[in-house]
Amino acid sequence: MIQFNQVSKRYPGGFEALKNLSFQIDTGELVFLAGHSGAGKSTLLRLIAGIDRPSTGSVIVNGQNLAAIRRGAVPFVRRHIGLIFQDHKILFDRTVFDNVMLPLDIVGYDRREAARRARAALDKVGLLGREKLNPVSLSGGEQQRLCIARAVVHRPSILLADEPTGNLDRAYALDIMELFKSFHQVGVTIVISAHDETLMADYGRRILRLSKGQFTQ
Amino acid sequence: MRQWLRLHRLAIGSTLRLFAGSPVASGLNLLVVGIAVALPLGLYTLVANLQTLAGQLPTEAQASVFLTPSANPADLARVEALLKQDDNVTHYRHIGKEEALKEMEQSSGMGELLAGLSSNPLPDAYTLTLREGSPALLDALGNKLKADPAVDVVQMDTEWARRLAALIVLGREAVTTVAALFGAGLLLITANLIRMQILTRRDEIEVSKLIGATDSFIRRPFLYFAILQGLLGALVGFGLVAAALYRLAPSVAQLAALYGEHYALSLPDGHAFGIALLAVTLLSLLGASLSVRRHLRALD
Numbered sequence: 001m002i003q004f005n006q007v008s009k010r011y012p013g014g015f016e017a018l019k020n021l022s023f024q025i026d027t028g029e030l031v032f033l034a035g036h037s038g039a040g041k042s043t044l045l046r047l048i049a050g051i052d053r054p055s056t057g058s059v060i061v062n063g064q065n066l067a068a069i070r071r072g073a074v075p076f077v078r079r080h081i082g083l084i085f086q087d088h089k090i091l092f093d094r095t096v097f098d099n100v101m102l103p104l105d106i107v108g109y110d111r112r113e114a115a116r117r118a119r120a121a122l123d124k125v126g127l128l129g130r131e132k133l134n135p136v137s138l139s140g141g142e143q144q145r146l147c148i149a150r151a152v153v154h155r156p157s158i159l160l161a162d163e164p165t166g167n168l169d170r171a172y173a174l175d176i177m178e179l180f181k182s183f184h185q186v187g188v189t190i191v192i193s194a195h196d197e198t199l200m201a202d203y204g205r206r207i208l209r210l211s212k213g214q215f216t217q
Numbered sequence: 218m219r220q221w222l223r224l225h226r227l228a229i230g231s232t233l234r235l236f237a238g239s240p241v242a243s244g245l246n247l248l249v250v251g252i253a254v255a256l257p258l259g260l261y262t263l264v265a266n267l268q269t270l271a272g273q274l275p276t277e278a279q280a281s282v283f284l285t286p287s288a289n290p291a292d293l294a295r296v297e298a299l300l301k302q303d304d305n306v307t308h309y310r311h312i313g314k315e316e317a318l319k320e321m322e323q324s325s326g327m328g329e330l331l332a333g334l335s336s337n338p339l340p341d342a343y344t345l346t347l348r349e350g351s352p353a354l355l356d357a358l359g360n361k362l363k364a365d366p367a368v369d370v371v372q373m374d375t376e377w378a379r380r381l382a383a384l385i386v387l388g389r390e391a392v393t394t395v396a397a398l399f400g401a402g403l404l405l406i407t408a409n410l411i412r413m414q415i416l417t418r419r420d421e422i423e424v425s426k427l428i429g430a431t432d433s434f435i436r437r438p439f440l441y442f443a444i445l446q447g448l449l450g451a452l453v454g455f456g457l458v459a460a461a462l463y464r465l466a467p468s469v470a471q472l473a474a475l476y477g478e479h480y481a482l483s484l485p486d487g488h489a490f491g492i493a494l495l496a497v498t499l500l501s502l503l504g505a506s507l508s509v510r511r512h513l514r515a516l517d
Contacts, residue, residue: 051427078429089424105227106430108220150428 001027002048002158002189007057009043009213017043019213020057025191027157030184032200033193035210041193044210045160048191049081050074062157079107082151082188086163088143090135096122096146097131103154121153122146125179141172148179152188159183161192165199173199228437235414235442246410250450253403254497255457257396261489262458264388266482271381280345280355282362283370286314288341292367299365300343305358308346314339340369400500407446407504411439415512422516432513439509440502447501451494459484 002025009018017040025031033041046052047059050066059066062080069077090099100121104114122128125145130138135146144164151159161180165173177199184190194200200207209216236243282300284292293311300309312320317339322331347355359371415422422435462482473480485493 049427072432075426075429075431078427081429083427089420089427091421091424093421102425103428106425106428106434108224108227110219111223 001025001060001062002191003058003060004047005058005060007047007054007059009040009047009052010055017213018047018054021213021215022057023208023215025189027189028184028187030180030190030192030203030205032197032203032205032207033191033210034195034197034200034207035193036195039210040213041195041210042162043213045162045191045193048158049083049160050077079103079154080157082154082156082159084144084147084151084159084161084164086166088147090143090146090150092134092136094134095131096127096133096135096138099135099146100131100149100153103150107154109154117153118149121149124152124182125149141168141175144168144172144176145179148176152183157189159188159190161190163193163195165194165196177203224434225437228434228441231438232441232445235438236445246446247450247453249406250403250446250497250501251453251457253399253406254451254454254493255461257392257399258454258485258493259458259461260388260395261392262462262482262485264385264392265485265489267388268385269483270480271385280347280359281370281372282343282345282368283372284341284367285369286338286340288367292365293341296343296362296365296367299362300345303358303361305348305354306345307348310344312342312344314341317342400496403497403500404504404507407443407501408508410446411443411505411508412512414439414442415509415516419516422513426516435513436506436509439505443501443505444498447498448494450501451497454493454497455484455490 004021004023007018007021008016010016021044033044035041043052047054047066048061050061050069053059054067057067061077064073064077066074066077091102097115097118100118101114104117109117119128119131122131125148127138127142127145127149130142135143138146144167148161148164151161159180164180165176168176180190180192181203192200197207282296284296288296297309297311300306314337318331318337321327321339347358355373359373362368362371425435462484465482469480469482484490
């Protein structure tokens with residue numbers, strides 16, 4: 001469960017990215033986050049992942065208030081969250097397989113079990129045959145799938161996707177949305193941000209619309 | 218526990234990949250650390266060798282004791298008793314005034330001049346052979362003898378021992394100073410090398426943090442890197458010192474032969490070796506942890 005109580009975020013320099021937001025996302029819900037660039041979508045996701053802290057208000061994720069949490073406890077919160085980035089943030093100094101292994105290596109997971117899970121995650125996104133390649137040789141859409149495989153390999157309870165289809169053509173984007181749907185079906189809480197609402201409309205889910213750091217209806 | 222071991226194994230693997238990933242740069246870095254180790258260690262080796270050499274030289278000091286011309290047989294007996302008692306005097310010889318005069322006539326060629334003197338102007342004297350001892354002990358002996366009213370002059374032949382001792386003290390001071398300077402240098406070198414490693418692995422660190430890596434997970438490979446670099450760098454330093462000694466060996470043998478001695482430079486002993494290895498590794502680790510702490514915060 002994700003709960004925002006009167007959250008504002010002001011960046012150094014005075015820019016106010018979010019203004020007094022309050023909302024709740026239930027466990028197992030799939031929610032879209034809509035709005036133009038600069039509306040505050042990324043900031044909102046960063047607050048849920050504990051990358052940034054709110055200037056005022058409280059952000060409660062899985063029962064913990066991220067506004068007040070110790071710096072050293074943040075990694076353990078993130079281990080329950082899968083992050084998917086528009087720019088993928090894939091590491092090009094290692095294979096596709098090793099990229100997916102990273103979240104499991106970080107927690108010191110048993111290697112054999114980890115390898116099994118990594119292959120399962122790659123299979124899920126349709127990259128199983130390419131695990132030994134360097135990610136450079138993957139297309140943009142495939143890199144986004146790799147990013148998704150890395151985000152789900154440790155079976156997080158929350159999946160946050162920041163413009164996951166932003167750079168993809170419609171056919172690829174639909175593929176990716178289908179993937180999210182399948183994660184949603186197994187009970188993962190998912191928040192997906194996008195500036196293009198046409199994709200969201202088909203799914204009939206709740207849409208939070210942001211504009212200049214505030215919700216609009 | 219198994220998880221902990223796995224995390225450390227992973228970190229070591231990551232460290233070795235760092236080394237193997239850029240063999241030329243890693244080799245050069247080791248050489249830099251090696252040179253920083255070799256300079257103080259080389260100086261230490263020289264001083265240690267000098268000290269050993271000083272211990273091997275015939276160091277029996279000589280001293281001469283001259284009595285006043287008016288000393289009578291009772292005075293002579295008293296001084297002799299004093300000499301007999303003292304542990305520092307291994308051997309003494311009495312040279313009577315007549316004997317001294319005769320010796321002087323024979324050796325100086327001033328026989329005629331001396332023959333013209335109405336009385337013997339030379340005093341009774343003793344030549345002492347002294348046990349090897351600190352300059353302070355010899356001073357104490359000199360003062361004790363001078364305290365006797367019959368003793369006019371005590372000439373200690375200890376200046377050379379003082380000079381050598383002072384030289385060795387100076388050398389040790391120099392070793393400490395140079396070691397402190399190069400130790401600080403080593404700290405900075407490691408901190409900078411780790412900083413560059415962090416910058417080249419910036420993406421990896423950033424992504425790892427985003428997906429839940431703890432600070433210690435990120436720190437670990439760098440600390441292992443520093444330990445490995447310290448150990449290998451110290452070994453390179455020892456190698457450099459050994460090579461330098463090997464190069465010097467023929468000249469030293471030649472020099473020793475001129476003095477009719479056999480002498481070969483020796484490497485520092487295991488004790489010094491161990492301390493140097495430990496010090497270098499710890500300094501390297503310290504430099505790395507300072508650098509990692511500073512730069513990981515900046516990546517938050």
